[in-house]
Amino acid sequence: MQECKADKAIYRKNYLAYPWHVKQLDLRFVIAAEATVVFAEMAFEWSEDVGGAREIVLNGSDLELVSLSLNDRVLTENDYVIEGESLTIHDAPRTSVLKTEVHIHPAANTALEGLYLSGDFLLTQCEAQGFRKITWFPDRPDVMTTYRVTLEADKTLFPVLLSNGNEVGSGEADGGRHWVCWHDPFPKPSYLFALVAGELALVEDHFTTRSGRDVALRIYVEEENLDRCDHAMESLINAMKWDEDRFDLEYDLDVYHIIATNDFNMGAMENKSLNIFNSKYVLARPDTATDVDYQGIEGVIGHEYFHNWTGNRVTCQDWFQLTLKEGLTVFRDEEFSADMQSRAVKRIQTVRDLRLRQFPEDDGPMAHAIRPDRYVEINNFYTATVYQKGATIIRMYHTLLGESGFQKGMKLYFERHDGQAVSCDDFLAAMADANDTNLDDFAHWYSQSGTPQVHVTDHYDAESREYTLTLAQSTPATHDQPHKRPLVLPFALGLLSADGTELPLQLKGEAPGAAGTRLLIADKEQQTYTFVSVSSKPVPSLFRDFSAPVKVFYAYSAQQLATLIEHDSDAFVRWDAAQRMAENAILTQCGRYAEGQDMQLDVALLQAFRGILSDEKADPALLAEAITLPDEDYLADQMDVVDVDGIHAARQFIRQGLAVELKTLFDKQYLSMNDAAAYEKTPAAMARRSLKNICLSYLLETEAGESLAVAQLDASDNMTDTLAAIRGLVFINSPLAAKALAEFESSWYGDPLVMDKWFIMQAIKPGSETVNTVRALMSHSVFSIRNPNKVRALIGVFAMLNPTGFHAADGSGYKFHADRVIELDPLNPQMAARMASAFNRWKRYDDDRKTLMQAELQRISSLDKLSGDVAEIVNNALR
Numbered sequence: 001m002q003e004c005k006a007d008k009a010i011y012r013k014n015y016l017a018y019p020w021h022v023k024q025l026d027l028r029f030v031i032a033a034e035a036t037v038v039f040a041e042m043a044f045e046w047s048e049d050v051g052g053a054r055e056i057v058l059n060g061s062d063l064e065l066v067s068l069s070l071n072d073r074v075l076t077e078n079d080y081v082i083e084g085e086s087l088t089i090h091d092a093p094r095t096s097v098l099k100t101e102v103h104i105h106p107a108a109n110t111a112l113e114g115l116y117l118s119g120d121f122l123l124t125q126c127e128a129q130g131f132r133k134i135t136w137f138p139d140r141p142d143v144m145t146t147y148r149v150t151l152e153a154d155k156t157l158f159p160v161l162l163s164n165g166n167e168v169g170s171g172e173a174d175g176g177r178h179w180v181c182w183h184d185p186f187p188k189p190s191y192l193f194a195l196v197a198g199e200l201a202l203v204e205d206h207f208t209t210r211s212g213r214d215v216a217l218r219i220y221v222e223e224e225n226l227d228r229c230d231h232a233m234e235s236l237i238n239a240m241k242w243d244e245d246r247f248d249l250e251y252d253l254d255v256y257h258i259i260a261t262n263d264f265n266m267g268a269m270e271n272k273s274l275n276i277f278n279s280k281y282v283l284a285r286p287d288t289a290t291d292v293d294y295q296g297i298e299g300v301i302g303h304e305y306f307h308n309w310t311g312n313r314v315t316c317q318d319w320f321q322l323t324l325k326e327g328l329t330v331f332r333d334e335e336f337s338a339d340m341q342s343r344a345v346k347r348i349q350t351v352r353d354l355r356l357r358q359f360p361e362d363d364g365p366m367a368h369a370i371r372p373d374r375y376v377e378i379n380n381f382y383t384a385t386v387y388q389k390g391a392t393i394i395r396m397y398h399t400l401l402g403e404s405g406f407q408k409g410m411k412l413y414f415e416r417h418d419g420q421a422v423s424c425d426d427f428l429a430a431m432a433d434a435n436d437t438n439l440d441d442f443a444h445w446y447s448q449s450g451t452p453q454v455h456v457t458d459h460y461d462a463e464s465r466e467y468t469l470t471l472a473q474s475t476p477a478t479h480d481q482p483h484k485r486p487l488v489l490p491f492a493l494g495l496l497s498a499d500g501t502e503l504p505l506q507l508k509g510e511a512p513g514a515a516g517t518r519l520l521i522a523d524k525e526q527q528t529y530t531f532v533s534v535s536s537k538p539v540p541s542l543f544r545d546f547s548a549p550v551k552v553f554y555a556y557s558a559q560q561l562a563t564l565i566e567h568d569s570d571a572f573v574r575w576d577a578a579q580r581m582a583e584n585a586i587l588t589q590c591g592r593y594a595e596g597q598d599m600q601l602d603v604a605l606l607q608a609f610r611g612i613l614s615d616e617k618a619d620p621a622l623l624a625e626a627i628t629l630p631d632e633d634y635l636a637d638q639m640d641v642v643d644v645d646g647i648h649a650a651r652q653f654i655r656q657g658l659a660v661e662l663k664t665l666f667d668k669q670y671l672s673m674n675d676a677a678a679y680e681k682t683p684a685a686m687a688r689r690s691l692k693n694i695c696l697s698y699l700l701e702t703e704a705g706e707s708l709a710v711a712q713l714d715a716s717d718n719m720t721d722t723l724a725a726i727r728g729l730v731f732i733n734s735p736l737a738a739k740a741l742a743e744f745e746s747s748w749y750g751d752p753l754v755m756d757k758w759f760i761m762q763a764i765k766p767g768s769e770t771v772n773t774v775r776a777l778m779s780h781s782v783f784s785i786r787n788p789n790k791v792r793a794l795i796g797v798f799a800m801l802n803p804t805g806f807h808a809a810d811g812s813g814y815k816f817h818a819d820r821v822i823e824l825d826p827l828n829p830q831m832a833a834r835m836a837s838a839f840n841r842w843k844r845y846d847d848d849r850k851t852l853m854q855a856e857l858q859r860i861s862s863l864d865k866l867s868g869d870v871a872e873i874v875n876n877a878l879r
């Protein structure tokens with residue numbers, strides 16, 4: 001079969017190793033914002049073992065090629081072929097030194113890939129394929145070489161000149177210019193290259209590694225942000241120490257640099273020794289950043305640091321293996337946060353996020369395995385599937401092999417592959433070999449897309465005291481894979497008696513076992529377990545700690561859920577049972593709403609919430625999670641045809657009912673959490689604020705709420721409390737909201753990160769009117785469609801987190817959003833594609849909304865000069 005010409009897809013099966021070894025890359029940049037000159041010298045050596053035609057293929061995009069020479073012979077256009085993004089030189093000698101000079105234009109670069117301008121300084125973003133916008137080079141992760149980089153620039157405009165590795169020279173040049181030379185001794189792929197040039201202030205600290213290396217830690221920010229780096233620095237030091245203690249991994253250079261920028265498409269980037277961060281994940285002061293921001297900074301600083309081993313020292317053979325570094329590193333940062341904060345709370349937040357963001361991907365037009373088989377634009381595959389689901393798959397290795405088995409596998413992985421670009425198969429082989437076990441069946445998690453469903457049925461025989469539990473697993477077909485196979489599921493099970501006592505788990509034919517969690521392996525379409533000596537009909541506690549990323553179906557009675565909520569020893573199961581109960585209650589009322597019947601407050605849910613709120617010994621952060629109702633988007637996923645208005649009305653009805661009925665308890669918890677103590681950033685203080693503010697959100701559904709919020713706002717010494725109060729006033733449509741927003745705006749007008757929060761508070765307000773607010777805010781002097789954080793805060797939040805706004809019945813939200821995608825596409829295709837994905841699930845809505853969304857998708861798709869990024873998303877959605 002011939003692939004059609006329009007299909008620009010790249011396939012995993014077509015991977016071929018690069019036939020050259022690049023021994024060294026020398027780069028010299030003559031830096032200026034308008035036009036930067038890049039000289040490159042690369043030493044190629046033919047790899048006999050790979051073979052093939054002796055041609056050198058380089059990648060480049062938007063480069064002005066000034067000169068190209070091979071072994072000091074200047075090449076003319078007859079000596080090479082440029083086609084699309086590749087330049088090919090035929091019949092190159094076995095040892096070839098290529099020299100190029102190109103001109104690039106950072107100030108005109110709005111896509112924020114390659115070298116670009118942020119405020120007054122220049123910086124780079126090369127992952128995945130930004131290096132080809134800097135110079136001609138084999139821009140693929142399996143070409144690793146050492147870099148020597150000389151940066152030359154005007155000394156006044158660009159006093160700070162940074163690149164990867166250690167500084168090995170510097171000096172003055174004519175005309176008020178200076179230069180700095182950097183050398184990175186570790187071979188790396190081009191996506192890890194970075195440079196920064198400009199006027200930046202710095203905060204410095206030190207870390208001494210276990211083996212005695214003194215590492216200078218420097219965070220570079222704009223002058224006015226110098227007092228907001230403490231938490232990032234502390235997180236970095238904690239991460240370095242944690243990686244030594246838990247993974248036996250030390251840092252390997254003398255410097256570690258972090259740069260904060262307001263203009264960044266992603267969260268942060270792990271370039272070797274020169275991390276570049278979205279300022280959102282660096283800058284924090286109690287009055288400017290919330291507790292969630294503080295936790296986010298700790299997690300992302302850790303994540304990028306951990307990449308130094310899982311990503312940089314051992315990298316990916318090709319981009320299909322992205323999860324090799326990302327799934328593993330997300331798992332590592334989750335564990336770091338769990339060790340720093342509360343393990344149970346971190347686990348709950350991780351699962352909520354996975355269900356909210358990754359499960360819908362599996363059920364949508366872009367469904368893909370964590371290691372996809374094809375892509376058109378790799379930027380579209382930096383997904384929750386590759387990252388978050390990838391991390392749960394690493395966690396399953398950990399569950400199956402235990403901490404020591406897992407660490408043995410990691411050790412072997414580094415022993416075998418340090419300094420190499422490898423594949424997910426290599427990781428699996430290291431885990432299997434180190435533990436002398438076979439993981440061939442487990443490998444299907446890498447190639448199968450979709451969320452497995454596990455239907456659980458059970459039977460208790462009082463006479464024989466036998467309890468049988470049957471698991472039936474299946475994965476619904478996805479657009480990319482019609483047929484699925486059973487997967488290896490670690491199945492952590494507990495059994496509770498009706499009064500909540502943990503029962504022993506003794507499988508038929510076994511000696512009596514202990515009570516508590518039992519890890520079973522479910523790897524068949526159907527599997528039955530028979531437990532003996534079970535004294536009474538048990539309540540099954542299924543997939544404890546979310547031991548596999550599956551949807552679990554079991555017909556729990558309200559009474560059984562109540563038992564789990566009150567007694568289960570597993571914090572995740574307790575939370576999950578409360579979520580199930582709330583979900584059942586809301587969806588039942590949603591049905592009544594659709595039929596025009598009066599809604600009713602669920603008695604079991606009321607009783608459960610009363611129990612949870614009365615528990616004075618529990619961790620406040622866990623209580624806060626337990627009384628947080630499922631998100632509207634999550635509820636939407638549970639319906640065959642999404643009823644946007646019904647879900648919102650039913651969820652609101654339940655919130656209000658709970659607030660009124662349990663006002664005394666909400667009040668009591670609010671008051672006991674609302675101590676007068678000054679702000680602290682300890683996990684305990686954060687936990688208290690989280691419970692306090694969720695209680696406030698319920699109390700705002702009662703008459704007393706408004707004055708509580710105003711009092712909290714007046715007394716607040718931190719952004720968490722301030723934001724909770726204002727958001728609450730906005731949400732209930734309080735006449736005081738406008739004043740609170742105006743005061744917030746005038747206090748923080750000059751602060752880009754805090755102003756993002758101001759945009760979010762308004763974009764997230766439910767209701768069909770919000771589209772007008774959002775449209776008006778686009779003309780606010782602080783808003784810029786060129787700035788990704790602003791786009792996310794206003795446009796992204798509206799489309800992705802405001803269902804009743806985005807899905808307004810008249811289609812105004814859709815039209816507004818499609819206009820933004822069209823406006824963004826020529827400026828920043830990567831951001832435009834992210835925004836376009838808001839339409840991905842259009843087929844799940846009612847006919848009127850489907851028609852409206854389809855029309856907008858077609859309008860985008862029919863544009864003349866659509867980027868490959870957006871075309872892939874939109875055409876997949878329309879297919």
Ligand SMILES: [Zn+2]
Nearest residue numbers: 303307326329
């Ligand atoms: Zn990462």
